[in-house]
Amino acid sequence: MRLRSFLAELRRRGVLKVATAYLAGGWVVLEGAGFLFQSFGAPPWALKALITVVLLGFPFACLMAWGLEFTEDGVRPAVPLDAGQSAPARRSDFVLGALLALVLALVGTSLVRDWRGAAPPAPIGTVAPESQENRAPQAPGTRTPVIVIMDTPAPRGVYEAETRERGGTNADDLNELLRDLPVSIRKETVSATWDREQQVLQQAPDLVLVHRSAFFHAMNLEFGFGYPGDASGFDVTRASRLYELADIKLVSVLGFLGGGSPGTRFIVYSRGSGPDNFEEEAGRTAWLRKVEGRFPFLKGRVTPLLVPGGTSGGSFDEPETARMIRDGVEALLGLPQNGPS
Numbered sequence: 001m002r003l004r005s006f007l008a009e010l011r012r013r014g015v016l017k018v019a020t021a022y023l024a025g026g027w028v029v030l031e032g033a034g035f036l037f038q039s040f041g042a043p044p045w046a047l048k049a050l051i052t053v054v055l056l057g058f059p060f061a062c063l064m065a066w067g068l069e070f071t072e073d074g075v076r077p078a079v080p081l082d083a084g085q086s087a088p089a090r091r092s093d094f095v096l097g098a099l100l101a102l103v104l105a106l107v108g109t110s111l112v113r114d115w116r117g118a119a120p121p122a123p124i125g126t127v128a129p130e131s132q133e134n135r136a137p138q139a140p141g142t143r144t145p146v147i148v149i150m151d152t153p154a155p156r157g158v159y160e161a162e163t164r165e166r167g168g169t170n171a172d173d174l175n176e177l178l179r180d181l182p183v184s185i186r187k188e189t190v191s192a193t194w195d196r197e198q199q200v201l202q203q204a205p206d207l208v209l210v211h212r213s214a215f216f217h218a219m220n221l222e223f224g225f226g227y228p229g230d231a232s233g234f235d236v237t238r239a240s241r242l243y244e245l246a247d248i249k250l251v252s253v254l255g256f257l258g259g260g261s262p263g264t265r266f267i268v269y270s271r272g273s274g275p276d277n278f279e280e281e282a283g284r285t286a287w288l289r290k291v292e293g294r295f296p297f298l299k300g301r302v303t304p305l306l307v308p309g310g311t312s313g314g315s316f317d318e319p320e321t322a323r324m325i326r327d328g329v330e331a332l333l334g335l336p337q338n339g340p341s
Contacts, residue, residue, distance in 0.1 A: 157217030212270035216246035271314035
């Protein structure tokens with residue numbers, strides 16, 4: 001069978017239509033699954049298994065389309081043409097066949113890349129910052145480092161009473177603490193349904209400073225689970241589960257931002273609240289291992305920082321805390337450490 005006749009027969013039996021629909025549907029399913037698996041902390045093998053099923057299903061779907069036809073009377077074997085006959089060829093058959101082959105190659109390459117666990121590329125329209133290992137200390141005339149400070153306005157997550165009373169966030173106080181540094185500071189208010197990762201990436205941040213409990217407080221404010229000592233009662237098991245989900249969200253955000261911007265570093269600060277002993281060095285080390293185990297490309301790029309004073313006394317106004325945060329930011333960005341003004 002000549003190529004033109006074969007392509008015409010593929011069209012007649014609906015194989016080209018089925019192949020196109022399968023690729024489009026499979027691509028949508030995998031894109032959605034990748035987002036959901038990342039958000040809920042699914043193991044890496046789960047997405048690989050789904051990609052394998054989609055790849056193996058493609059030739060099966062094409063063979064089904066070749067051998068069967070769907071009619072008003074149901075599914076039945078496809079009727080072959082009589083000997084000597086051939087499906088009428090069209091000029092568009094070559095074009096459709098070539099486009100399908102190209103799309104199949106592109107989709108297959110992308111799926112294989114994802115299956116191997118390659119880090120996601122930088123978003124279109126942005127330039128990923130250079131690797132942190134190759135970044136030299138800032139010199140006069142170079143690009144001003146960008147810091148994105150992320151936190152929630154949920155009252156129980158705001159450290160300073162005055163800031164809490166005016167409806168501010170920890171990001172407001174950290175902005176004031178770092179305002180005299182030669183940096184550009186952007187504040188990002190998070191919520192239970194926050195999904196602005198792409199917008200943050202577009203700012204090409206050199207450093208992201210994020211409250212470890214930001215998503216927990218935002219979710220707690222949204223769902224009303226409460227806190228210890230609340231008059232409405234407190235369910236420890238339910239709150240602990242919510243904290244686990246919020247931590248999955250935080251780690252997913254770190255992975256997304258870190259994969260899309262290889263030069264970005266992170267400071268994750270906390271006063272030590274939560275069920276995993278973040279106030280102890282061993283607890284912070286275990287949490288960091290969990291982050292780096294899920295996203296190996298974040299190794300050496302995430303700094304867990306404990307704000308002294310505990311959940312009732314930790315404050316950015318304390319000189320020790322202010323000095324510690326400034327020193328950490330200056331060291332990570334390669335800025336001169338001249339002390340606070």
